[in-house]
Amino acid sequence: MDEYTGEKRVNRTSVGESLRGSGRKVMDFLSGTVGPVIPIYMCCGMIMAFLTICTAFLGFDANSGVVKIFNGVANAGFYFIPIALGWSAADKLGVQPALGALLGMSLLYSTINGAHGLDIFGIPVYAVSYNGTFLPIMLGVPFLAVVFHLLKRIMPKAMQGFLLPVATMIITVPVVLLALGPVGYVAGTGFSVVFQWLQAHVRFLASALWGAFCPIGVVAGMDKAVFAINMNYMNSVGYDNLFCPGALAANAAVGGSALAVGVLAKRGETRELSLSAGVTAVLGITEPALYGVCLEFGRPLIGASIGGAIGAVFGAFVDLKQYSWAGPGLMTSPTYISADGNMTNFFLCLATIALSAAAGFVATYVMSRRDAAKIYG
Known part of the structure; x- marks a missing residue:
């Protein structure tokens, strides 16, 4: 009072x-x-x-x-x-x-x-x-x-x-x-209408933000909450051309970022962990790379966000769509094949994975190469 x-x-x-x-x-x-x-x-x-x-x-x-x-x-x-x-x-x-x-x-x-x-x-x-x-x-x-x-x-x-x-x-x-x-x-x-509006008017910005944020969101435990919105959107329109492609790019970028650490690291334990975690992240299982590499060293997380943003923007540019839900990664890429069997979208999915992984790798490598021995051992 x-x-x-x-x-x-x-x-x-x-x-x-x-x-x-x-x-x-x-x-x-x-x-x-x-x-x-x-x-x-x-x-x-x-x-x-x-x-x-x-x-x-x-x-x-x-x-x-x-x-x-x-x-x-x-x-x-x-x-x-x-x-x-x-x-x-x-x-x-x-x-x-x-x-x-x-x-x-x-x-x-x-x-x-x-x-x-x-x-x-x-x-x-x-x-x-x-x-x-x-x-x-x-x-x-x-x-x-x-x-x-x-x-x-x-x-x-x-x-x-x-x-x-x-x-x-x-x-x-x-x-x-x-x-x-x-x-x-x-x-x-209403959520579906909002995201359709975002896709129509600020698609590249929305995709870039989601691709960059996704690795951090997984660490913060927000991925399952976003999944709820994602499923509602997919059920409404029959596909997803924002959340799933962005998460696909982010996972691949996390993998590329971890692989860069594996290439730069001299210490055997760090090198082995980063290389194996990088491969599994590209396949779709990001937890080892996120918690064992990206959070452990910091810079790889930034590199993954950069790579995720680049890959997500590419996915938006080519109108990449996922037609049925599965965890984002190379192993689940068949979910990007359209029901009529057209393979164009599937090949764009593979291109998104490759570009995102490469962008995450390059970003982390460039940020870390000068003092890699000090950071990664």
Whole structure:
């Protein structure tokens, strides 16, 4: 309280710390929820890529039983992803995971998913197709968790075993269908519109910033949060020509940067680690190179950011697209083959990898060559 005006003072430091703390909690929730679900996206994306190769180049009949079955497997993973996300989010928030999965199942049930003319006590339910969506379930489960924990505190323990799940769902489902689900759907659509606008008006800038930031974002643990936006965008337009190509360039640049350290280093241990980590990063596994080389020495991280920006701008220039999701790297490059079997985009993917790795290598080499012995041993 100000002694002269009598007005309540706002502690700006505490407000800032509170906002940062809230941001960290949101990031932790997103990464903790998305992380366990990523293998579904990886598996389904790679199956789609291999089916494209089989039907376009290996003579497989697109109407054969084998192709139909595995195409069903791949599409099922994307279609029913709200169920897996619901389970993972509920588990992260300390709620019975089955309730989160049940919420996802409810959104996908035929009489609810995309249905018109529904109402709850006279209040109309907005028709939303929830299959393949991300944000509606990610908004719904936190509300479910609040309801669950509140009821658990006030409900007698003797009744919790059979009544707690029922009461939680009875309260949660109407709120999700009337408010949180439509809001999440509209927000997701809005995100896609924003990124389409960025692609149309400031594409090279957006790509350069993302390619440069991506290695740092992985270190900061923000990659899974961005993945959420990425998947929403890909589900909306059928491909990704910003996030995935930028991450592909960044991973290759991290690999090239680590390889430069391997070439410059004289100490056997550093040399071996950098060379092996560089190769695995180009293939798509960046953690050894990021944590063992880039963060350890600093300059390679800068070189990786430079290489990532250059590669991402090239990807934007050639309109590189990834058609099904898989972790960015050389091993998953078949996901850049278009459904009609046209290989142009695939070769542009390989060119992006090569350019990014070379740019990361050169940037790190130039920055480090004069005092390489002092830095890397």
